[in-house]
Amino acid sequence: MLTKRTTAALSVALVLAVGACSGDNSGASPAASAGGASAPAESAGESAAASGGAPSAGGAAISGKLLVDSKYGCKPIPCTPGEGGADEIGTTRVDIFAEQYPDVELEFTEKDFDPATFLTSVAAGDPPDVVRISRDIFGTYVAEGALEPLGDCISKFGIDMSQYREPAVAAVTVGDQVYGIPEFYDSRILMINDSVVEDSGLTTADVDTADWTKLTDVAKKMSKTEGGKLTRIGFDPKLPEFLPLWAKANGASIISDDGKTSQLEDPKVIEALQYAVSLVTEQAPGPEFNDFKANGPGGKDFFGPENQFAADTLGAMPMEQWYLNVLANNSPDEKISFAPFKDKQGNPISLSGGSALAIPASAKNKDAACEYIRVLTLPDTWYAAAKVRADKRAADGEAFTGVYSGNKLADEKIFGELVNEQTAGAYYPGVQLTLETADTAFSLPPNAAAEEFTRIWQAAVVKVLTEGADAAQTLTQADQEAQDAIDAAQQ
Amino acid sequence: MATTGATAAPKRRWRVSEQTRWGYIFLLPWIIGFVVFTAGPMLASFYLSFTKYNVIRAPQFIGLRNYELMLDDRRIPLSLLNTAFYALLHVPGVIIFSLLLAMLLLRVGRSSGAFRTAFYLPNVTPAVAVGTLFLLLLAGNGLINQVLGVFGIDGPNWLTDPTWVKPGIVLMSWWTLGATVVIYFAALRNVPVELYEAAQIDGANAWAQFKSITLPYISGAIFFTVIVNTIASLQIFAEVYTMFFGGKSGAGQEAALFYTIYLFQKAFADLDFGYASAMGWLLFVIILVITLIQVRLSNRFVFYAGDSR
Numbered sequence: 001m002l003t004k005r006t007t008a009a010l011s012v013a014l015v016l017a018v019g020a021c022s023g024d025n026s027g028a029s030p031a032a033s034a035g036g037a038s039a040p041a042e043s044a045g046e047s048a049a050a051s052g053g054a055p056s057a058g059g060a061a062i063s064g065k066l067l068v069d070s071k072y073g074c075k076p077i078p079c080t081p082g083e084g085g086a087d088e089i090g091t092t093r094v095d096i097f098a099e100q101y102p103d104v105e106l107e108f109t110e111k112d113f114d115p116a117t118f119l120t121s122v123a124a125g126d127p128p129d130v131v132r133i134s135r136d137i138f139g140t141y142v143a144e145g146a147l148e149p150l151g152d153c154i155s156k157f158g159i160d161m162s163q164y165r166e167p168a169v170a171a172v173t174v175g176d177q178v179y180g181i182p183e184f185y186d187s188r189i190l191m192i193n194d195s196v197v198e199d200s201g202l203t204t205a206d207v208d209t210a211d212w213t214k215l216t217d218v219a220k221k222m223s224k225t226e227g228g229k230l231t232r233i234g235f236d237p238k239l240p241e242f243l244p245l246w247a248k249a250n251g252a253s254i255i256s257d258d259g260k261t262s263q264l265e266d267p268k269v270i271e272a273l274q275y276a277v278s279l280v281t282e283q284a285p286g287p288e289f290n291d292f293k294a295n296g297p298g299g300k301d302f303f304g305p306e307n308q309f310a311a312d313t314l315g316a317m318p319m320e321q322w323y324l325n326v327l328a329n330n331s332p333d334e335k336i337s338f339a340p341f342k343d344k345q346g347n348p349i350s351l352s353g354g355s356a357l358a359i360p361a362s363a364k365n366k367d368a369a370c371e372y373i374r375v376l377t378l379p380d381t382w383y384a385a386a387k388v389r390a391d392k393r394a395a396d397g398e399a400f401t402g403v404y405s406g407n408k409l410a411d412e413k414i415f416g417e418l419v420n421e422q423t424a425g426a427y428y429p430g431v432q433l434t435l436e437t438a439d440t441a442f443s444l445p446p447n448a449a450a451e452e453f454t455r456i457w458q459a460a461v462v463k464v465l466t467e468g469a470d471a472a473q474t475l476t477q478a479d480q481e482a483q484d485a486i487d488a489a490q491q
Numbered sequence: 492m493a494t495t496g497a498t499a500a501p502k503r504r505w506r507v508s509e510q511t512r513w514g515y516i517f518l519l520p521w522i523i524g525f526v527v528f529t530a531g532p533m534l535a536s537f538y539l540s541f542t543k544y545n546v547i548r549a550p551q552f553i554g555l556r557n558y559e560l561m562l563d564d565r566r567i568p569l570s571l572l573n574t575a576f577y578a579l580l581h582v583p584g585v586i587i588f589s590l591l592l593a594m595l596l597l598r599v600g601r602s603s604g605a606f607r608t609a610f611y612l613p614n615v616t617p618a619v620a621v622g623t624l625f626l627l628l629l630a631g632n633g634l635i636n637q638v639l640g641v642f643g644i645d646g647p648n649w650l651t652d653p654t655w656v657k658p659g660i661v662l663m664s665w666w667t668l669g670a671t672v673v674i675y676f677a678a679l680r681n682v683p684v685e686l687y688e689a690a691q692i693d694g695a696n697a698w699a700q701f702k703s704i705t706l707p708y709i710s711g712a713i714f715f716t717v718i719v720n721t722i723a724s725l726q727i728f729a730e731v732y733t734m735f736f737g738g739k740s741g742a743g744q745e746a747a748l749f750y751t752i753y754l755f756q757k758a759f760a761d762l763d764f765g766y767a768s769a770m771g772w773l774l775f776v777i778i779l780v781i782t783l784i785q786v787r788l789s790n791r792f793v794f795y796a797g798d799s800r
Contacts, residue, residue: 115762119546119762122546123547146547286651287653288631291652294650295650452760455756459745462745466651485761489761
């Protein structure tokens, strides 16, 4: 029989334990890339409002409330510059749509995509009409039935899918259905610190990912240790995030093209991991390397003027192109060279990422949502937003290295008219290379267990890197876990 | 003695005094809150633990499948062991350091209020801020390793070396021992001074006084803090999530995968709310068992002044 004290203690335990079970929705929020919401552009024939809703490209009357799961922050719409919660790339595009469709009552959640918030809004029957989701996790929401297939939207509103970059479209296509329209577009190139290369008695041409044996030597030569401690990273393979890129360079993929089969135990993936980890461990033990990368000189100020290139604590690394803009504005005089990341055959390859705009299956204003997405991703809309940013940067005396959209036509216009040696300075070659390699990029196919799959393979990489675990054994185990997760998510 | 037939048993009327009635009325807001926000979700989560549920679609009953899957999930024992490791270091550390600090506070007289405030401040600091602060302190070249360096110790990589990740988190957790200090301070002040005086007359040294007077008199407070800190340590989430899972930097760091973090990932990243609910109930049972054991053991060690039992 329980005593009073026992009962009291159990009561405390019960209440506190329930606290744990009830969860906490703070924290996790995989926001996509820069920019806020999106905005539309004008196209011929799309005129202003009429009472009862403006005619859209699809001929449907667009009006009513449109709830967008994104930041904007300016009221009233159109936005007064300088007030916003989103940047000018977001607000400009939204303003274009708003001017075009004044009968649409735009409302923003003023936050980046958050799974918990999104799911509860869906469950409560009050979902946003448009969501902006990282393409990396797209597959999960498609598998769960949370997103609307856009076939009708695309045909009704005449969205030209050929204008979008293929890797981005592939990342939002499940089976033969498109579930999202690509928004931003990241790709990766090699960034090489000329002064470190020179200091090591090398040339930038020596930093070549096609020749793995040579790259190991180059990494060792460019790295430095003092008193047994790492003081300069020679080459950072960017683990765990870039394993898919190293695997692709070795002729493999970590997941099948249909996103249904984990291929982590593919011998070529294992070999790629072994090699990429060895690139690190030839310079320093994994934990020391990672700590120096994150907290050492340069690493701590990754987005500032004391970055790794300025501090000369890094020789070279593959990196997303948005970092060009960081460097251009913080280290305009730094001598940095750029090269494509190559596979073992010497072909340039890249890994693409970014965000997509989608419509929840239970959205209430799907026509307006579709038109919103269409307009926000039109070349003219992108160009208008990029122009605002270019002008702003010029007025502030800052560099402008471009806005990388998932729309090829938009990029052609933006980079053809707004970005040049003057605006991008010494980083212009990096801009050009990014554009050249953008179409050589691949994306991981959407899979139903997107986040779990990523967690599993990244944990495996970290285990090999920091604990010295056997790559083959670790990836084999990860492969089984990943396959179980994918299978379970598909049921 | 003869009885005259069956006499009707007197009807017991459940009578509630007006005072009691008002008591319940005043309790009503809490009762409603408990039913709606705690008991209700708890019952719901019990049902959901037998379902496949992603919030978007209606729950689909799958019996014990989630519990079966947990048996095969490598990350369940991994995260439980991580959590147990943390709790086993965190709780004794908090108890010992808090008691030491509280005893020191007793000796500083009037200024103890300022110290109490200082000790308590970390408790009112947002957990995310604490996590961010310790990312800086525990960095390879952070303050903690710099201090160790003064003593000639080459500090470890607290944030990136799997061997040192959990000890680093324990170090961080001791930062917020202010609440326990305050409880001990209050308990220590309630120990009758005359007992110490009598002990001194009897020639008891400081250790004997502590062992025979202080510890028994504050054993109730120690018992309470052991239970509360144990439960809290089994639920640690925000600081660790901020440090190791909030961004890309800590991605994949399994050494910091605590049970509640894994539960959160299953629910809000993988959208597997049924499985996460089952995990929640496993944690509840674990906490219940641990608390029961603690309560049983407490019968031997806890002394309640004025308790005649």
